Amino acid sequence: MGLLAAAALAAVAGVSVCHLPSLGGTADMIVVMMEDGLLPEEPWEGLSSYQREEFWTLACSGMMVQRAAWSGYVIICPAGTGRHLLETAGTLAAADGVPDGSSLCAGLELVPASECSSVVLLFSGDGSAPCPGTLPLRRSLWLEREPDTLMIQSPEEGNAFFWTGHPDDAPLAGAAWRGTGTEMLPSGEGSVELSFSCVHGSVPSNLLGIVLDPHPMDEVYMETWGAAFAAVDSLIAGLYPEVDDSEHLLWIRGEGFGRPWRTAPSPTPPPSASYGVVMPCVPSGPHPLLGLGGSVIPNAERLELPGVLERHSMAPVLEAVLERMIARDLHAGSGQELLFDVEFEAGGTVAVWLVAGGGMNPAANQLDILQDVLRNSLLVPPGRTLIGNSVIRASFMEGRIVDSVGVREVSMELMNILYPEE
Incomplete structure (x- = not known):
């Protein structure tokens, strides 16, 4: 990490940075995990005009994400530029958060899995650090108990289903961008693969038999956003070894149209370009999202x-x-x-x-x-x-x-x- 970036992060109290090996391709990836699974009060809050200008100029693409196990941001940037975005990542990690009031949080009974402040993960070609010993994750008290089927009424959210025990031979991860996928969620001393869908229909019929038709964008997703989510899932499974659970179903019976989780795309650049940005490195290959028009x-x-x-x-x-x-x-x-x-x-x-x-x-x-x-x-x-x-x-x-x-x-x-x- 450059001295300038290191000095900038040192001024952001409570933020630790872990430099992990690249996930492949022509991109660096940054994951910002908020303390205790808190949600940003306002997406991308705290970024200065220069940071927004730099984010846009360096062709970064970001997403504020809300998962069951964690919340924060994922940033995809060209290879070699990730370390120059660490100050921005630290700003995001240090922003004030608000509690998760979603039906998902209530139904799964999500609580902090450990005492851990916000963390920034940088996956790049320069990374070699071992996996962190702790992460700001949440665990499900509901999944720790006996098998259960739970329905929650939600006047604002749309229908969504969360279940365990989906067959390994019918993977869902590649379709997460279109509303059906999986994630690892700590439960007790281990972690459980939790499947989810908000596009399956109005009733939870044949969830274990879901078979998704492939979409041309699935492959692009798995090489970019999906790779970041999979890397975090792997870290979670390393901290909390996966255990079998095949008999839990949470049905959020919604009367609205919103999804039970919040997302927000990249921050908008400033209205006018007041700052010239210096190219930090020579491009090493086409942008990973170039074909995603x-x-x-x-x-x-x-x-x-x-x-x-x-x-x-x-x-x-x-x-x-x-x-x-x-x-x-x-x-x-x-x-x-x-x-x-x-x-x-x-x-x-x-x-x-x-x-x-x-x-x-x-x-x-x-x-x-x-x-x-x-x-x-x-x-x-x-x-x-x-x-x-x-x-x-x-x-x-x-x-x-x-x-x-x-x-x-x-x-x-x-x-x-x-x-x-x-």
């Missing part, structure tokens, strides 16, 4: 911009610039949570893929709002600092050093894309 996301709607890109070599940088322009203005224009992705297609066509919060289809008027936002955004064209940071982001996404471009070149291409008739 909006075109493969369920329920995403496509908006084709009116013009085309003339200089195709600028596509990676223009993607980053457009993403930043959308992030700056879209939420203010729509008033709703919207996720998006920019893709340059064959012939220079530019598509923006849009999905509403919770993975839902966006409303029709939101596509119109997006187009208006983009066209009006040229009233405040991107400056030199934003373009410089966009070049770094594009380099880490592509896995190679991307050529620098000037303000005038970017402005001309944005005019070609957004105002082809002018």
Whole structure:
């Protein structure tokens, strides 16, 4: 770990860092585990404007997660950059947390498994530390008792099922991103594999017989987010050896639509790029999430911009610039949570893929709002600092050093894309 990062973490009281070996691929992965399974009061709370700028520029992708055994964050970043994000991870780990008031916590009777403050795990090529001797985990008092079937009514959450004893020959882990998966949960002196689903239906029929059709995104998930979750599960099983349990079922009978756990995607960058970020290392390969574009996301709607890109070599940088322009203005224009992705297609066509919060289809008027936002955004064209940071982001996404471009070149291409008739 660099001296600057070490000094920064030393100032964050109560945060320990464990440097573990890489999980493979072209990514470093950071897991932030909050003390006692507490939830962040506000997702990504405490990050400074510079930390948000750095997070975006280094092409990091993050997720606030709530699991039965732990809560915190998972951050995927290009190989070699993880140690430069440790100050950010320490800030997240030191933020105030709030108790988990979910039906999941109540039903499983989750309590701290040990006295352990927040922990940051960095999986990278430089890591060689042994597995930590303790982690801020929760254990289930309910699973420690006799076999049981429990139903809890929830007026706000949707239906969800949590059960033990799922057959080994029908793995669910790869589908966790679409609502059905597994995790390791301490119980007594050991740990139990807990299966879950919030998309199985309205009644818990034939849970042990669930067979999932493969999805093209399952493999990408298991190489990225799934790899991080699997690594933590392995650490849990090392601390609390797995034991068999085949007769527990928790049914959250929901009357709403929300899931019984909270998640939140990457923090938005600042509205304007006030800080230039220095490239900390040379990209070692394409970004692990490069192929995970909006075109493969369920329920995403496509908006084709009116013009085309003339200089195709600028596509990676223009993607980053457009993403930043959308992030700056879209939420203010729509008033709703919207996720998006920019893709340059064959012939220079530019598509923006849009999905509403919770993975839902966006409303029709939101596509119109997006187009208006983009066209009006040229009233405040991107400056030199934003373009410089966009070049770094594009380099880490592509896995190679991307050529620098000037303000005038970017402005001309944005005019070609957004105002082809002018």
